[in-house]
Amino acid sequence: MNDDNSRELYDRALSVMPGGVNSAVRAAIEPYPxxxxxxxxxxxxxxxxxxxxxxxxxxxxxxxxxxLPQPVQSRIQQKASEGPMYGTPTEIEVDLAEFVVRHVPSVEKIRFVNSGTEATVSAVRLARGATGRNKIVVNQGGYHGAQESTLVEGDAESVAPSSAGIPQSFAEHTIPVPFNDETAVREAFEEHGDDIAAVMTEPILGNYGIVHPEDGYHEFLREITEEHDSLLIFDEVITGFRVGGLGCAQSEFDVTPDLTTFGKLIGGGFPVGAVGGRADLIEQFAPSGPVFQAGTFSGHPVTMAAGLESLRFAAENxxxxxxxxxxxxxxxxxxxxxxxxxxxxxxxxxxxxxxxxxxxxxxxxxxxxxxxxxxxxxxxxxxxxxxxxxxxxxxxxxxxxxxxxxxxxxxxxxxxxxxxxxxx
Structure with a gap:
C-alpha cells in the first residue's frame, strides 16, 4: 500500500505536536500512523x-x-445550524437526561461533562465529597482516564504514580488491586475501610485486552462496599449502551452501582462524558451541593442531539x-x-x-x-x-x-x- 501522504503528514505533525499526535495511543503504530x-x-x-x-x-x-442514519444526521445539522452554544441550559440536554434516567437502572439523576476522563475525575471527587473519605480502590489495568487519582501502578502495599507530573502523595490515596481478586479487596477494606470512599471498576476491563468478571465478583463488590458505607462506581465509558443494550452492562450483570460514569456512545461520536447515579449523591454537585463541578461546554447542544438521536435510533431499530x-x-x-x-x-x-x-x-x-x-x-x-x-x-x-x-x-x-x- 502506498502511504506517502500519511508519512508527509506525520512529518509535519512531529514539528508542531508532541509525538506527532494528540493522544498517545495513536502513535503506537510503527513506523508512523x-x-x-x-x-x-x-x-x-x-x-x-x-x-x-x-x-x-x-x-x-x-x-x-x-x-449516520438520516434522522441522526438531520438532528445534528439542525442543532449546529441554530448556533454553536449558548452558556445557558437547553431543552435537548433535558431530553437526553430523561432518556438515560429512563433506561439505566442505577441512574436517578445525571450530570453531563465533556469526556470520559472528566466523568471519572468528577465521580472520584463526588465520592470523596459525599463520604468524607479519601481513598479509592481501583483494579490494576483498569483505565479510568488521564486523571491523577487513577494513573497509578503497583499494588496496595507499594503504589506510585504511573505518569510524571503526579505527586506521590496523590497516589497514596489510591489502592490498586487485581481484577477478580476478592481477597485483595477484602484486605484493602480490613486495613483502610474507614477511609475508602469508593471502589471504582469497569464492569469488563476494556483497555487491557478484554477481561471478564468471574461469577459473583461484582456482587461481592456491591456487598463489601455496602458493608463499609463506601460507594460502588461502575466506569461504563466503554461498556455503556454497548453491553446490555440501553440498560448498559450493569443490567447485564444485574448489579446496581451507586454511581456510573459514561462517555463514548452517550454522545453519538461527539466529545462527551457523564456521571449518573443515586439522586442524593448527584445532588451533591454544585450548585445544589458542596462538590464543585462545572464546564463551559458541558451539555453542548450538538453533542446532546447526537447522543439522544443515536440512542433513540438504536432503541427503535x-x-x-x-x-x-x-x-x-x-x-x-x-x-x-x-x-x-x-x-x-x-x-x-x-x-x-x-x-x-x-x-x-x-x-x-x-x-x-x-x-x-x-x-x-x-x-x-x-x-x-x-x-x-x-x-x-x-x-x-x-x-x-x-x-x-x-x-x-x-x-x-x-x-x-x-x-x-x-x-x-
Missing part, C-alpha cells in the same frame, strides 16, 4: 486512498458506524441485534481459527466487543497481569501490520478493545476472518 481522510459505513479511507475495514470505530463511540449477531459471528469464527492455528491464544469479548489476546497458555485472562504477560510485541510489531496490509484496521496495540458497529456487514466479517487466517 496512517492519517484518515474520511469514514464510510464500517470502513475508513486514509490520506493515500487506502480503504480499511474499521474495527476501531473511534475507540468505541461509533455504534452506528461512520454513516435492529441496531443491537445486528451488532450482537456480527459480534457472535466474529468471535465464533475467530475461535475456530485460533483453535486450528494458534491454540495458545484466546478470543475474548461480548456483544459488540472482540479481541484475540496472544496469551501463552490458551487460558482466558483473569486480570491485567495475564494480558500484560501475553505476546504484546508480536501483536503490535508483526500481527497488526499484517492485518493492515490486508485492509483490516485493528486497535493499535494488544490492550485496546475492538468494536462492531451498525455500519459493518457480513462481508466485512468474512473478509476479516480470512485476514486473521493469513496473519495468524
Amino acid at each position: 496512517f492519517f484518515v481522510q474520511n469514514g464510510d459505513g464500517g470502513h475508513v479511507i486514509d490520506a493515500d486512498g487506502n480503504r480499511y475495514i474499521d474495527w476501531v470505530m473511534g475507540l468505541g463511540p461509533l455504534m452506528l458506524g461512520h454513516d 435492529d441496531v443491537y441485534d445486528h451488532i450482537d449477531e456480527l459480534g457472535d459471528r466474529l468471535r465464533d469464527g475467530l475461535s475456530d481459527i485460533v483453535d486450528d492455528q494458534a491454540p495458545e491464544y484466546t478470543v475474548a469479548g461480548t456483544a459488540g466487543m472482540f479481541k484475540v489476546i496472544f496469551t501463552r497458555d490458551g487460558q482466558a485472562p483473569r486480570n491485567a497481569a495475564d494480558v500484560k504477560n501475553a505476546e504484546t510485541d508480536r501483536w503490535r510489531r508483526i500481527f497488526w501490520g499484517q492485518m493492515k496490509e490486508q485492509g483490516v484496521f485493528l486497535s493499535q496495540n494488544q490492550f485496546e478493545c475492538q468494536f462492531v458497529s451498525y455500519g459493518h456487514t457480513d462481508e466485512d466479517v468474512d473478509e476479516t476472518l480470512e485476514a486473521y487466517k493469513h496473519a495468524l
Whole structure:
C-alpha cells in the first residue's frame, strides 16, 4: 500500500505536536500512523486512498458506524445550524437526561461533562465529597482516564504514580488491586475501610485486552462496599449502551452501582462524558451541593442531539441485534481459527466487543497481569501490520478493545476472518 501522504503528514505533525499526535495511543503504530481522510459505513479511507475495514470505530463511540442514519444526521445539522452554544441550559440536554434516567437502572439523576476522563475525575471527587473519605480502590489495568487519582501502578502495599507530573502523595490515596481478586479487596477494606470512599471498576476491563468478571465478583463488590458505607462506581465509558443494550452492562450483570460514569456512545461520536447515579449523591454537585463541578461546554447542544438521536435510533431499530449477531459471528469464527492455528491464544469479548489476546497458555485472562504477560510485541510489531496490509484496521496495540458497529456487514466479517487466517 502506498502511504506517502500519511508519512508527509506525520512529518509535519512531529514539528508542531508532541509525538506527532494528540493522544498517545495513536502513535503506537510503527513506523508512523496512517492519517484518515474520511469514514464510510464500517470502513475508513486514509490520506493515500487506502480503504480499511474499521474495527476501531473511534475507540468505541461509533455504534452506528461512520454513516449516520438520516434522522441522526438531520438532528445534528439542525442543532449546529441554530448556533454553536449558548452558556445557558437547553431543552435537548433535558431530553437526553430523561432518556438515560429512563433506561439505566442505577441512574436517578445525571450530570453531563465533556469526556470520559472528566466523568471519572468528577465521580472520584463526588465520592470523596459525599463520604468524607479519601481513598479509592481501583483494579490494576483498569483505565479510568488521564486523571491523577487513577494513573497509578503497583499494588496496595507499594503504589506510585504511573505518569510524571503526579505527586506521590496523590497516589497514596489510591489502592490498586487485581481484577477478580476478592481477597485483595477484602484486605484493602480490613486495613483502610474507614477511609475508602469508593471502589471504582469497569464492569469488563476494556483497555487491557478484554477481561471478564468471574461469577459473583461484582456482587461481592456491591456487598463489601455496602458493608463499609463506601460507594460502588461502575466506569461504563466503554461498556455503556454497548453491553446490555440501553440498560448498559450493569443490567447485564444485574448489579446496581451507586454511581456510573459514561462517555463514548452517550454522545453519538461527539466529545462527551457523564456521571449518573443515586439522586442524593448527584445532588451533591454544585450548585445544589458542596462538590464543585462545572464546564463551559458541558451539555453542548450538538453533542446532546447526537447522543439522544443515536440512542433513540438504536432503541427503535435492529441496531443491537445486528451488532450482537456480527459480534457472535466474529468471535465464533475467530475461535475456530485460533483453535486450528494458534491454540495458545484466546478470543475474548461480548456483544459488540472482540479481541484475540496472544496469551501463552490458551487460558482466558483473569486480570491485567495475564494480558500484560501475553505476546504484546508480536501483536503490535508483526500481527497488526499484517492485518493492515490486508485492509483490516485493528486497535493499535494488544490492550485496546475492538468494536462492531451498525455500519459493518457480513462481508466485512468474512473478509476479516480470512485476514486473521493469513496473519495468524
